Amino acid sequence: MYEIIVQNLLSPVVLFFVLGVFAALVKSDLKFPAGLTEALSIYLLVAIGIKGGMQLSQYEISAVIKPILGALFLGVLIPILILIALRFTKLDLHNSIGLAATYGSVSIVTYGAAISFLEKKGIAYEGFMNVLVVLMESPAILVSLLLLRLAEKSDFSQEGILMNKKEKAQILGFAHAGLLDKEVLRDSLFGKSILLLLGSLLIGWVVGQNAESLIKPLFIDLYGSILILFLLNMGLIAGERLPEVTKHGWKILLFGLCVPIIAGSIGVLVGSWVGLSLGGVMLMGVLAGSASYIAAPAALRSSVPDANPSIYLGMSLGITFPFNLIAGIPLYFALAQFIQ
Numbered sequence: 001m002y003e004i005i006v007q008n009l010l011s012p013v014v015l016f017f018v019l020g021v022f023a024a025l026v027k028s029d030l031k032f033p034a035g036l037t038e039a040l041s042i043y044l045l046v047a048i049g050i051k052g053g054m055q056l057s058q059y060e061i062s063a064v065i066k067p068i069l070g071a072l073f074l075g076v077l078i079p080i081l082i083l084i085a086l087r088f089t090k091l092d093l094h095n096s097i098g099l100a101a102t103y104g105s106v107s108i109v110t111y112g113a114a115i116s117f118l119e120k121k122g123i124a125y126e127g128f129m130n131v132l133v134v135l136m137e138s139p140a141i142l143v144s145l146l147l148l149r150l151a152e153k154s155d156f157s158q159e160g161i162l163m164n165k166k167e168k169a170q171i172l173g174f175a176h177a178g179l180l181d182k183e184v185l186r187d188s189l190f191g192k193s194i195l196l197l198l199g200s201l202l203i204g205w206v207v208g209q210n211a212e213s214l215i216k217p218l219f220i221d222l223y224g225s226i227l228i229l230f231l232l233n234m235g236l237i238a239g240e241r242l243p244e245v246t247k248h249g250w251k252i253l254l255f256g257l258c259v260p261i262i263a264g265s266i267g268v269l270v271g272s273w274v275g276l277s278l279g280g281v282m283l284m285g286v287l288a289g290s291a292s293y294i295a296a297p298a299a300l301r302s303s304v305p306d307a308n309p310s311i312y313l314g315m316s317l318g319i320t321f322p323f324n325l326i327a328g329i330p331l332y333f334a335l336a337q338f339i340q
Helices: 002-009 012-025 034-056 065-086 093-104 108-121 129-137 139-153 165-179 182-189 192-220 223-246 250-273 278-289 295-303 309-339
Strands: none
Touching: 012 108, 012 223, 012 309, 034 108, 034 129, 034 192, 034 223, 065 093, 065 129, 065 139, 065 250, 065 278, 093 139, 093 250, 093 295, 093 309, 108 223, 108 278, 108 309, 129 139, 129 192, 129 278, 139 295, 223 250, 223 309, 250 278, 250 309, 278 309, 295 309
8 A cells, every 4th residue: 555655646647736835835926927827738638638538438337337336326426425424524515515516526637646546557447437427427416406405495404304295395396496406407517528528538539449540649658648737737836725725624624534534445345346346446435535626626616605615615626636646546546445
């Protein structure tokens, strides 16, 4: 385990991320142009999606049903567990919902770093794992926003209440209304990250291996190098967010470190249960243990405006993202090895 962590710490992607954090903390004038930041983000989304689609074309649908169900299960379970845990803190409802949606969704860059980790060690993984990235983006957002609608429109006490049939029918009605909220559906299903991932994945699935000669030079050969640039920029942003997170006390900091370990461990167990390989089990753990800072914050800005972005975005990008990059990925790999 120690050797794995050391090897990961000495990888270029982690070292450039640390360089970005250091630059932000010492208030360097190093900045990425906004246009370049957007371009790097789009590149990573398309690269992961199209490569996954090409690999998916080699599998029968029957081979991916159980992993898909496992991914959806995690997308629903994790935000519910997070909300239950946050009941024991003094965090208000809207910020709790923000954290549930953020930590229930996934970090596409953490996933990309995990792929680089596996490729460096020469460990194979299922090509359809990129499909699971897309599937796990939305459920947590939808579930969290639905729970917010329920909490706002019903008189739940801290201890919970017994409900008669009429009250249960009302809550089901609220749930139905929450799921049909056009803004919620649009932000959760057609946001930039999901649209690019799903669209490029479908394109890769349609063209299959026939387009490899066209795709490989840009989206496969250059992937690791461009990921380094993106993580340098992420280090700058994370370093700027760290002071905001520390204002909210040690409990919230502990949350940002404990949740990925617990959720990632559940993800590893689910990955093993659905029959994934060593690499696939590790990636399932990475997806479950990561936190979104693209799709979920975009949906929360319009759907839960009372949630403080410095909490859910600062936590995911300032605490959980560097933790996963440095220690989480090796930890999930060691857990996957132990279970397999």
